[in-house]
Amino acid sequence: MSQAIIPIFRIFDYEKAVTFYVDWLGFSIAWEHRFEENAPVYLEITKGDLRLHLSEHHGDATPGSKVLIEYPNLKKFHEELTAKQYKYMRPGLEEAFWGAWTVNMIDPFGNRLEFFERKPADVAS
Template structure:
């Protein structure tokens, strides 16, 4: 079993560039017709997230908890501090549409 979060974005191209900073690449793209909103799947190491321009998808801002091998690299790239939590070292970044992404590396 797996789950795929769907995040609402206003501009897929801008969102793709932002998510690329976290190592995600486009897996697929769907559009019903030429001017309809776009729906895109992104993937990194088997982790999938869907980004949707459809106004009826994913109301409000989402929150995704993302496990990575090196949270310090991500935090340095985004210029945010890393917090030491009992379960992991983590940081939080926000995409251009207000979706929050908590990025973490488990303690050894």
């Protein structure tokens, strides 16, 4: 049996969400749904095995939530993000006290994403 936990982030502007998650972070839109033309959107985005749901619906999630995302080869990902020169965010690569490298960012709606890669045991502080 396969199991997955899929975080839902509240968004308020489809175009800003696409610019941040698809254009900058490199996610792809797997699917999206609206009940009618002028209704809020609900969509799933993916990057490898990672899946997030984004929702404009007022009852789905609370703005300002945070998710931890274990991500292999984080230094390379950070270099790719830096090279894109996203206008609104330039996250650093930081060494966390708990033995990992981290890249922290805030989406245009106040949701926080912390990508991390654990250090090998012999390197951890």
